[in-house]
Amino acid sequence: MSRLNPLVTMSLGVGLATGLYGVSFGALSTAAGLDLWQTQVLSLLMFSGGSQFAFIGVIAAGGPTAVGAAIVSAWLLGVRNGFYAVRMNPILETLGFSRFVAAQLTIDESTAVATSQESLPDQRKGFWLTGAAVFVFWNSMTLLGAVLGNALGDPKVWGLDAAAAAAFLGLLWPRLRERQALACAALAFLVAVVTTPSLPAGIPVIIAGVVAVVVGGFNLFHRQTEGE
Amino acid sequence: MTLWLGLLIAALAVYSWKIFGFMVPHTLLDNPVINRIATLLTVALLSALTGVQMLTSNGRIEFDARIPALALAAILLHLRAPFIVMVAAAAAGAALIRYFF
Numbered sequence: 001m002s003r004l005n006p007l008v009t010m011s012l013g014v015g016l017a018t019g020l021y022g023v024s025f026g027a028l029s030t031a032a033g034l035d036l037w038q039t040q041v042l043s044l045l046m047f048s049g050g051s052q053f054a055f056i057g058v059i060a061a062g063g064p065t066a067v068g069a070a071i072v073s074a075w076l077l078g079v080r081n082g083f084y085a086v087r088m089n090p091i092l093e094t095l096g097f098s099r100f101v102a103a104q105l106t107i108d109e110s111t112a113v114a115t116s117q118e119s120l121p122d123q124r125k126g127f128w129l130t131g132a133a134v135f136v137f138w139n140s141m142t143l144l145g146a147v148l149g150n151a152l153g154d155p156k157v158w159g160l161d162a163a164a165a166a167a168f169l170g171l172l173w174p175r176l177r178e179r180q181a182l183a184c185a186a187l188a189f190l191v192a193v194v195t196t197p198s199l200p201a202g203i204p205v206i207i208a209g210v211v212a213v214v215v216g217g218f219n220l221f222h223r224q225t226e227g228e
Numbered sequence: 229m230t231l232w233l234g235l236l237i238a239a240l241a242v243y244s245w246k247i248f249g250f251m252v253p254h255t256l257l258d259n260p261v262i263n264r265i266a267t268l269l270t271v272a273l274l275s276a277l278t279g280v281q282m283l284t285s286n287g288r289i290e291f292d293a294r295i296p297a298l299a300l301a302a303i304l305l306h307l308r309a310p311f312i313v314m315v316a317a318a319a320a321g322a323a324l325i326r327y328f329f
Contacts, residue, residue: 017310017311020310020311020312021311021312021315023312024311024312024315024316034231034235038231038232038235041235041236041239042235042238042239045236045239045240045243046235046238046239046242046243047242048242050270050273050274051238051242053277054273054277055235055238057277057280057281059231060281061280061281061284061286061287062287064230064231064234067230067231067233067234067235068234070234070238071234071237071238071241073273073277074238074241074242075238075241075242075244075245076269076273077242077269077270077273077274078241078242078245078246079245079266079269079270080266080267080269080270081242081245081246081249082245082246082248082249082257082266083249083257083263083266084246084249085245085246085247085248085249085250086249086252086254086257088249088250089249089250089254090254094250099247099250100247102250103243103246103247103249103250104243104246106246106249106250156326157323157326158319158323159293159297159318159319159320159321159322159323159324159326160319161281161285161294161322162282162293162294162297162298162301162318162319162321162322163315163316163318163319163322164281165278165281165282165294165297165298165301165318166297166298166301166314166315166317166318166319167311167315168274168275168277168278168281169278169282169298169301169302169305170301170305170311170314170315171274172271172274172275172278173305175267175270175271175274176271180268181267181268181271184268184271184272184275185271185272185274185275186275187272188271188272188273188275188276188279189275189276189278189279190279191276192275192276192277192279192280193279193280193283193284193289194289196280196284196287196288196289197284197287197288197289201287204276204280205273205276205277205280208272208273208275208276209269209272209273209276211272212265212268212269212271212272212273213265213269215268215272216261216264216265216266216267216268216269217261217265219261219264
């Protein structure tokens with residue numbers, strides 16, 4: 001090959017970067033009490049970072065009895081993938097089996113790379129390349145993280161509880177650009193923490209989801225940005 | 229419900245959004261209120277999970293080494309450090325504080 005296609009380079013770069021936090025998912029999942037196979041099945045079948053971190057976060061807080069709340073948290077965090085799918089559908093024009101594969105690969109990264117391309121062929125190529133790269137790296141790095149996590153032992157000694165919180169903060173950070181999002185985040189944070197002592201594990205997170213419905217439904221804390 | 233069954237149901241539930249998006253007509257979700265709620269739902273859940281993971285243990289509010297560790301994580305995020313570096317620094321920060329104090 002005479003030169004590297006920039007789209008291929010971009011897809012691989014995004015895949016590699018995402019894979020690196022697959023390591024932290026694997027390690028945190030085993031620290032939360034899931035075994036290596038359960039951790040790996042989550043990355044293969046759920047394949048959506050936010051939902052996976054949410055699932056193991058609720059299990060870490062409430063143990064196996066909180067599995068119902070863990071399901072709901074993961075499901076609610078997956079809603080944005082549905083919106084990505086709506087955007088990708090007319091671009092990909094997939095039918096039959098490839099549509100089911102495309103759906104599984106419809107995540108933050110593949111949608112972001114695809115929609116940043118100019119031409120339709122590049123958008124399609126960007127989606128499939130990035131989706132495949134992230135799938136391969138995310139899953140192999142989950143395995144590595146799970147093996148490492150199992151070898152570490154007590155998660156608190158290694159600060160893995162802080163790492164789990166940092167992982168959520170890292171996923172949240174780029175979404176806090178607007179005032180409304182910031183206010184919603186602050187309220188949700190407060191509601192979840194304050195209600196934790198009086199509710200079963202996982203429920204405070206779901207109640208925080210109601211904050212989003214109220215803030216979004218009534219368009220609270222909204223400010224017109226300059227130039228609009 | 230066993231953990232295995234729970235995680236299979238959760239995986240299916242997450243997949244249901246993805247496939248749903250490929251099935252519905254484009255116009256159905258072309259609603260500013262629905263779009264806004266969907267965006268804010270992600271924000272609210274991630275923020276709630278951050279709060280619970282940072283300030284509670286076993287159903288109690290608890291202030292400990294996680295707070296300075298998360299302050300460090302926030303600084304690194306502000307400096308645009310890579311995800312894995314930020315997470316590792318938070319872990320190392322909390323671990324060191326617990327070791328020395």
